[in-house]
Amino acid sequence: MAHKNAPLMTLAPSTSSLVVLLTVVGLLLQLVTASEFPERECCDPVYPLPAVSASVTPDPPPSPSISSSSVTRPESLALESLAAGWLENGEKEEEEEEEDEKEEEEEAEEEEEEEEEEEDKKKKKQEKKKEKKKKKKKKKRKRQKKKKRNRQKKKKKTGEEEGEKEEIEEEEEEGAGGEEEVK
Numbered sequence: 001m002a003h004k005n006a007p008l009m010t011l012a013p014s015t016s017s018l019v020v021l022l023t024v025v026g027l028l029l030q031l032v033t034a035s036e037f038p039e040r041e042c043c044d045p046v047y048p049l050p051a052v053s054a055s056v057t058p059d060p061p062p063s064p065s066i067s068s069s070s071v072t073r074p075e076s077l078a079l080e081s082l083a084a085g086w087l088e089n090g091e092k093e094e095e096e097e098e099e100d101e102k103e104e105e106e107e108a109e110e111e112e113e114e115e116e117e118e119e120d121k122k123k124k125k126q127e128k129k130k131e132k133k134k135k136k137k138k139k140k141r142k143r144q145k146k147k148k149r150n151r152q153k154k155k156k157k158t159g160e161e162e163g164e165k166e167e168i169e170e171e172e173e174e175g176a177g178g179e180e181e182v183k
Contacts, residue, residue, distance in 0.1 A: 024082070027082075028079075031075050031079070034075070
């Protein structure tokens with residue numbers, strides 16, 4: 001259990017709401033006893049309670065012993081202001097929670113969009129790499145085909161030249177042989 005001098009902030013939200021509820025009940029009892037016994041003066045002023053961080057604010061318990069005629073005017077105003085403060089705090093907390101939820105949803109949507117954009121970028125990069133590889137292969141094939149054609153042309157030329165040379169040599173041999181025969 002918490003030390004009696006410990007601040008309310010260190011207590012759990014459910015415990016702090018219980019403390020607030022007990023404080024309100026104590027204040028109501030003081031008001032009832034002050035109105036039933038007018039000779040006794042109530043020395044404790046009624047202070048507004050600090051805002052409770054619990055998501056559900058407790059409603060003050062209805063007390064059948066308090067009647068509207070037995071409560072004096074300042075005390076009823078204090079109770080009304082206390083109840084109004086609770087309602088305002090509850091509404092503010094609900095609004096803040098709704099805003100927080102909206103912000104979280106927006107952040108989640110933004111993160112999803114960023115992830116999708118990153119995935120799209122990665123896909124585009126991969127597609128570009130594939131295209132580059134295809135182009136390189138295509139160029140390489142073209143170069144190889146061109147080299148092959150050039151080699152074949154050279155072989156053909158050298159083959160033709162060799163064939164022509166052989167024919168010329170044969171003709172020369174025949175021509176030389178024919179001249180010898182003529183002599």
